[in-house]
Amino acid sequence: MQTHVAADRLREIVAEVLEIDMAEIQVDSLFYDDLAADSLEKVEIAVRIEREFGVSVEAEDGAALSSVSAALTLLRAKGVVG
Amino acid sequence: MAPVVTGVGAVSPAGIGSAPLWEAVSGGRVATGPVTRFDTSRYPARNAGEVPSSCLPELDRLVPRHPSRAARHLAAATAEAVQDAALVPGRVSGRTGVFVGTVMGTRPLLERGLDDTGLTPLGTEWTEPERLLDLVPAVVSVDGPMVLLASGCSVGGDAVARGAAAIAAGEVDVAVCGGAEELSQEVFAMFTALRALAPDVARPFDADRRGMLPSEGAGVVVLESAEHCAARGGRARAVLLGHASAADAFHLTQPRPTGDALIEALTTCLKDAGRTADQVDWVCAHGTGTPASDGVEARAIATALGTPGRRPVVSSLKGSLGHTQGAAAALETVVAVKALAAGRIPGNATLRRPDPACADIDLVGPLGRTTPVDTVASVAFGLGGGVSALLLSRTEVDALKGRGELRDKPPPARGRTTTNHAPAVRITGLGVHLIPAHPDPKGPRPDDETQHALAAVTDALRGKDVPSGSQTGTVWAGSTAGQQEFAQTCADIPALGPTRVSPRRAARSAFTGPVTAVSVRFGFEGPYLNLTGARDAGAHAVAEAVRMLQQDQCARVLVGGSALRSGGADQSGGAACVVLERDQGGDAGTAVRLLHRARVGDDPAPFIGDCLDRMTGPPRRVVLAAGPGAPALAALVSRLCGAPCLDVESRWGDLGAAGGFAALAAAAAMTARRGGAANPRVLVLAVGAGNAVAIEVISQKSSGKGEVGNGSDRTAAGHAPRGR
Numbered sequence: 001m002q003t004h005v006a007a008d009r010l011r012e013i014v015a016e017v018l019e020i021d022m023a024e025i026q027v028d029s030l031f032y033d034d035l036a037a038d039s040l041e042k043v044e045i046a047v048r049i050e051r052e053f054g055v056s057v058e059a060e061d062g063a064a065l066s067s068v069s070a071a072l073t074l075l076r077a078k079g080v081v082g
Numbered sequence: 083m084a085p086v087v088t089g090v091g092a093v094s095p096a097g098i099g100s101a102p103l104w105e106a107v108s109g110g111r112v113a114t115g116p117v118t119r120f121d122t123s124r125y126p127a128r129n130a131g132e133v134p135s136s137c138l139p140e141l142d143r144l145v146p147r148h149p150s151r152a153a154r155h156l157a158a159a160t161a162e163a164v165q166d167a168a169l170v171p172g173r174v175s176g177r178t179g180v181f182v183g184t185v186m187g188t189r190p191l192l193e194r195g196l197d198d199t200g201l202t203p204l205g206t207e208w209t210e211p212e213r214l215l216d217l218v219p220a221v222v223s224v225d226g227p228m229v230l231l232a233s234g235c236s237v238g239g240d241a242v243a244r245g246a247a248a249i250a251a252g253e254v255d256v257a258v259c260g261g262a263e264e265l266s267q268e269v270f271a272m273f274t275a276l277r278a279l280a281p282d283v284a285r286p287f288d289a290d291r292r293g294m295l296p297s298e299g300a301g302v303v304v305l306e307s308a309e310h311c312a313a314r315g316g317r318a319r320a321v322l323l324g325h326a327s328a329a330d331a332f333h334l335t336q337p338r339p340t341g342d343a344l345i346e347a348l349t350t351c352l353k354d355a356g357r358t359a360d361q362v363d364w365v366c367a368h369g370t371g372t373p374a375s376d377g378v379e380a381r382a383i384a385t386a387l388g389t390p391g392r393r394p395v396v397s398s399l400k401g402s403l404g405h406t407q408g409a410a411a412a413l414e415t416v417v418a419v420k421a422l423a424a425g426r427i428p429g430n431a432t433l434r435r436p437d438p439a440c441a442d443i444d445l446v447g448p449l450g451r452t453t454p455v456d457t458v459a460s461v462a463f464g465l466g467g468g469v470s471a472l473l474l475s476r477t478e479v480d481a482l483k484g485r486g487e488l489r490d491k492p493p494p495a496r497g498r499t500t501t502n503h504a505p506a507v508r509i510t511g512l513g514v515h516l517i518p519a520h521p522d523p524k525g526p527r528p529d530d531e532t533q534h535a536l537a538a539v540t541d542a543l544r545g546k547d548v549p550s551g552s553q554t555g556t557v558w559a560g561s562t563a564g565q566q567e568f569a570q571t572c573a574d575i576p577a578l579g580p581t582r583v584s585p586r587r588a589a590r591s592a593f594t595g596p597v598t599a600v601s602v603r604f605g606f607e608g609p610y611l612n613l614t615g616a617r618d619a620g621a622h623a624v625a626e627a628v629r630m631l632q633q634d635q636c637a638r639v640l641v642g643g644s645a646l647r648s649g650g651a652d653q654s655g656g657a658a659c660v661v662l663e664r665d666q667g668g669d670a671g672t673a674v675r676l677l678h679r680a681r682v683g684d685d686p687a688p689f690i691g692d693c694l695d696r697m698t699g700p701p702r703r704v705v706l707a708a709g710p711g712a713p714a715l716a717a718l719v720s721r722l723c724g725a726p727c728l729d730v731e732s733r734w735g736d737l738g739a740a741g742g743f744a745a746l747a748a749a750a751a752m753t754a755r756r757g758g759a760a761n762p763r764v765l766v767l768a769v770g771a772g773n774a775v776a777i778e779v780i781s782q783k784s785s786g787k788g789e790v791g792n793g794s795d796r797t798a799a800g801h802a803p804r805g806r
Binding site for chain 1: 581
């Protein structure tokens with residue numbers, strides 16, 4: 001999958017979980033600090049990424065999942081995003 | 083005078099009975115292990131706590147069959163506790179009530195229809211939480227209230243506290259208090275998706291703790307008034323010196339980092355008991371083994387109970403038993419009583435490397451300590467932010483004996499009810515939110531019960547200055563909250579795989595959604611209680627709220643109920659609530675009096691007769707919530723009371739546990755109608771699962787102050803979407 005396609009899909013997931021407008025979410029927006037997410041919402045995002053991209057996000061991966069850009073890095077490492 | 087504990091009973095992963103429980107926790111034995119109850123091949127972590135299947139023959143011998151394992155756990159633990167207390171059926175002179183806590187109740191019955199291919203719902207028992215209590219009357223004779231609480235994992239402590247409150251009010255002489263749970267695959271999947279399960283064992287307060295392990299069982303204690311215990315020659319094991327409840331009012335799943343609610347609850351317990359922090363010999367902690375929660379708890383305990391040169395002595399039983407959820411705080415109370423008797427403090431069974439962040443508490447090693455134990459604090463908290471704390475003492479038993487108060491005495495004189503002389507409580511706000519026929523697309527989603535609860539509370543508080551903080555409590559009742567979320571999560575387990583169920587949806591699959599949302603949104607940090615069951619539950623909620631005010635636990639309580647019924651594409655239901663406050667004197671308004679709670683048999687006439695005797699005058703109207711039996715009962719009630727009887731659900735449909743609350747809300751609206759007091763006195767009756775609750779609502783001449791507004795079915799304007 002191409003990076004920009006994956007980035008848009010990730011922004012959609014984050015917007016859905018946090019119930020905010022997709023336009024508010026930049027690739028580098030931090031879930032906690034910039035988007036006021038809480039830990040339950042962050043783990044919800046991790047589970048949606050698992051479902052959407054067919055990968056498994058371990059607890060250690062989940063901790064590093066701080067932004068859309070961090071999620072892209074994870075998906076690249078899993079070979080899902082080119 | 084503080085009530086005494088006269089009997090204990092337990093069912094746990096250690097086996098059936100309080101003896102194997104004590105043997106496991108005092109010996110530091112780990113009773114958790116691989117799950118056998120369901121297939122865990124798709125789960126990354128596969129351990130939990132189960133009542134061993136080898137115990138089934140003994141369970142069959144002790145209690146009747148029942149589809150709910152939790153109901154059987156509860157009945158077996160109750161039977162042991164009653165026997166331990168030497169309460170002989172038919173020879174107990176006083177009144178007996180039952181107060182039971184659970185997290186999921188009978189919901190795990192839905193999982194029987196779960197296999198690799200999908201979910202087939204079997205029967206309706208999973209939607210009837212009151213079925214958890216089915217077997218209790220078979221093992222103990224109950225004539226007083228039977229109350230089912232579902233406030234999250236702190237609920238076992240709440241059950242003990244509400245039993246103590248009923249004894250203090252003179253409503254009952256004996257309170258059978260406990261908690262019960264069965265291992266649920268839905269809960270297991272939730273903690274899997276939350277990445278909160280320990281891979282091997284739970285290690286509370288350890289630097290290497292990796293998570294919790296769900297577990298099951300039941301714990302029961304028999305509480306009695308000291309007078310009743312003395313009069314029947316009973317043996318007191320411990321005195322319940324104090325109890326307290328508080329709310330984090332912070333978040334659905336995250337604990338407030340400062341642990342303020344726990345500090346408040348412990349401080350209140352000590353103050354009520356006239357004890358000092360250095361007199362607490364042991365803290366039986368909540369300690370689940372999750373990284374965030376244990377650290378918050380350790381700091382809060384150190385803040386509340388630490389003294390110069392002395393760190394509080396702390397252990398959690400969850401390394402040994404796992405987290406038995408609704409049963410946890412009740413089992414911990416059983417162990418506390420055993421520890422007082424044995425002079426032995428159970429340890430942290432799995433502790434290897436104490437977390438340096440917990441350095442301000444004295445963590446007991448796996449093998450425990452032998453030392454005189456005179457006073458124990460038992461604390462618990464749950465998802466949603468409820469906190470409960472209990473303080474138990476042994477020396478106080480000796481002091482009572484020394485004063486002759488536990489020697490044989492003539493039975494205490496029994497008034498009809500002492501609640502009649504209790505301080506008055508008034509309704510100072512009323513809010514109603516019914517799902518509109520044509521929902522506003524921008525308004526609350528019609529299928530979101532929590533949003534309806536928030537809308538009703540917003541309505542009740544409009545134009546009022548209701549302070550947040552610890553002087554405002556939240557009490558809620560309902561049987562449908564979380565039901566859809568539970569079913570959807572179960573359906574997702576085979577469809578998506580257990581690691582990919584929605585953790586957020588699953589976290590809302592207990593009964594606590596509305597009570598949590600209200601306490602968090604409005605910052606109510608006072609007592610926190612949630613009730614469920616049949617129609618009686620909503621009226622029990624009002625009764626418990628009134629009692630909290632009469633016993634000075636807080637200055638006001640927001641009490642309400644909600645229900646959501648889906649039939650095809652239609653959603654019906656909504657929420658209602660009232661603000662109750664202690665009478666400040668002089669203000670006119672609407673007063674609420676708890677009249678009577680009892681078991682009713684086939685003939686409710688004697689109960690209704692008792693209620694009429696206890697009222698301040700004849701009722702002008704009766705409002706009834708009784709489920710399917712309501713029309714026949716309404717005719718009888720109307721004849722006996724000589725007043726028209728409104729069946730509240732004939733107007734609003736099936737409301738489940740919220741029905742009993744809706745009856746109170748309807749009565750409040752009737753008495754508050756402007757332009758003459760058309761209905762100055764209304765009798766509220768709620769009947770369900772063989773229990774009846776009666777409340778009197780009285781309008782005093784209004785001077786305009788403290789007037790109750792008319793409820794309406796409008797959507798609360800100004801209902802803010804979540805702020806960011």
